[in-house]
Amino acid sequence: MTQQARRRPGPLRALGLVAAASLVAAGAAGTARAADEPLPVTITGEDRVDLSLGSGNGDSTEPQIDLRLDVPGEEFEGEGDAPTVFTGDYTIRIDATELEGVASVDLPCDADGLVATCTGWELYAGQRYNRVGDIRLDLDDDSEAGDFGSIKVTGEGEGLDFTPLNIDVLVGGPEFLNRTLPLPGGLKAGETYKAPVGLRNVGTMPAEGAVLRFHGSRGVSFPDSFGNCAYAEVTTGPLLHQGTDVICTFPDTIEAGAAYALAEPLKVRTADFALRDIFTYSFTAVPPSEVADLRAAKDYRQGDGVDLELEQVSGADPADYSRYADLDLPTTNTYDLELTGASLDAEAGDTVTAEIGFRNNGPAWIGALRSGGEPFSFTVEVPEGATVTKAPQRCREITLAEGEKGYRCMVSTPLLEDAEFTYPFELRVDRVVENAKGEVALPEANDPAEPNLVNNSAWIVLNGPDGQTDGGTGQNGGGGATPSASASPSPSSSSGSGQDGGAGSSGSGTSGGVQGGLASTGAGGAALIGGAALLALGLGAGVTVLLRRRARQTGGAIA
Incomplete structure (x- = not known):
């Protein structure tokens, strides 16, 4: 494997949250610009892929990365052909040479080994119609725990100013599964469910902390306000997207093979009108230091109570953990x-x-x-x-x-x-x-x-x-x-x-x-x-x- 593949950054840089926040800011830029200024184009896609050594990496035909180009302007929603905002040659270069010996890579477009070149002629506002291609990553015979590399995606074209994308790839790192939620018997609208929230690190490496994110749809709320959590309530716009989002950070190391649980069950309150509302949560192996920009971008408010604590537990049954954890609450209204x-x-x-x-x-x-x-x-x-x-x-x-x-x-x-x-x-x-x-x-x-x-x-x-x-x-x-x-x-x-x-x-x-x-x-x-x-x-x-x-x-x- 290459020298780059053996380097283990600490902490792993560019874990996605900071980059996501910057993409939001870039996408929010208006279309107003001088005629002689280049058109800003942001290359978008997943900016981190973790490859598991033990639990599989999903459907082999399903790519992990969908590369697109985000162009300022109002995305076309009508019928017929979308209007172009730019016409001219441009080139997107995908360089995955750092992944030699780390993972196998399936690149789009005109690929020569671990480098691919994609060309285009027209660009449209938004990113829906500006698709570059997909990237699929898998383990190869040389993949080992801790191997790391990046895919660098750049672009060039006269009259265009591209923001590049770096995609970090880690093999056998920390991998979290979430404790499944038992369906509460007899829970009625207006009552509170106490959720036994927890995680298990099934990866081969410890994590430098963890982030818990949980969500409740419109009929679900969270009565506590923890000091290490940030809360965002959405009460306007389409009802489908209304509800409460929460991000909590835990700085302590999450050991490989260990299970953890909140020191006390998480209180999930249902409204009097609630019926089959959704409560869902997940832990991710993201260092808490990377969360600040995400909170600011989404207008979260900091909790003002005691910290929510995470404790290691022994004797956890592996069958109690899965990738997704959610419930419909309540079912009796x-x-x-x-x-x-x-x-x-x-x-x-x-x-x-x-x-x-x-x-x-x-x-x-x-x-x-x-x-x-x-x-x-x-x-x-x-x-x-x-x-x-x-x-x-x-x-x-x-x-x-x-x-x-x-x-x-x-x-x-x-x-x-x-x-x-x-x-x-x-x-x-x-x-x-x-x-x-x-x-x-x-x-x-x-x-x-x-x-x-x-x-x-x-x-x-x-x-x-x-x-x-x-x-x-x-x-x-x-x-x-x-x-x-x-x-x-x-x-x-x-x-x-x-x-x-x-x-x-x-x-x-x-x-x-x-x-x-x-x-x-x-x-x-x-x-x-x-x-x-x-x-x-x-x-x-x-x-x-x-x-x-x-x-x-x-x-x-x-x-």
Whole structure:
């Protein structure tokens, strides 16, 4: 192996956190620059890969490094071809010669041994469309514990100013697994779970300290404030990303082969509206000295209590540890979805507005955090003798089971515990049919979290007896007879964040709003799905957090 491979830095430099913070700062730079100034381009990708000698290094077909180029400007989100911000030759050079004798390397583009050259012509704002290629690393016959080297990625091109990327590779270093979390029996919303948080170093080398990162989604909080922890609460933006992130540092050495646990269980408090919220944690072998810049970049606040302590434990069962540790808390809360219909009187030729109501009576919100963005739906039948002249934007015409035309209306999730929407349908009465009815209904589902199903359907009634309708609950569905050429909806109150509120709104760019003639108390970005699987998938307890799918050999670090 090479001389570079044998050098064991102490501590290992550039462990990713400082570099990540600098990339954020670089990416935040605006597009304003003089015409004769070079365009700044940042080479991005994983900046550290740990190769395990004992527990495998993942799927051999799955690369650990995704190289891209980050260019200032607003990333293109529309349809069609993304507009270019630069046109001209550029070259990316990937030099992995330091890894000779350390690891085998599979490089992209035009590779000659441990050096590859990638060329390009066009660049786009952001990094989505500026992909360079993937790098896969594996052990080879000469790999030994403590071997270390770097991959250097540089770029050049006239009119461009590249920020290079160094990727540190360590063989057989410290490798942390996390203690699995037992599902608490009978935990109710509003109660506190005491999590037995711990780790095991299954690597071949000790770690120069450890960092614990844990996260709770919107319905989860952490009542303690430890002095060696920093806290960031996210209460704005898409509901999918709201919650609390915490980083705790432990400076003491973590011995190879040893297990550790917090001196006391970590308190995880659930809100009264919580239902299948996510609590997750992971330890990483990152020296605590490298965390300061990450905290500053993400606006963490320092805890003000006693330090959280980590203690070595004996007799730990290796089967109790895995790469990921998370739970859905709690699983026993309930919600109540309700549809309300409309009763309308009209003459032939009149146009009236039927305002269909949808709300969640709580007490739980519907996070659907495991499914990540699929809406659920309800159907609307059109009463006999009427034609829909204008439907809400998120309602589309379909053929119902009976072969008649109707509409399917979409509802985004997460759905707040007090969410309330109005779906206004303009109906033209072509001919008067006494007591003409059209059913409004959620799909049948069997989720114990919603025990009350009697209000999951309602009716639109035209020219019914005494102007009344049974909305499925024996209540008047609302939506009075208001003949008009172009009706406007009545928006509900709004208390959510990142939500499109008024009629005809195109939304604020965050998910969760019901666009086009709707108002709500809030929503977010992940979802629940319709049909028989309405809640079985969207709300079911899963075992894999989507945000951790790209976690690499860093002990399961949580972004």
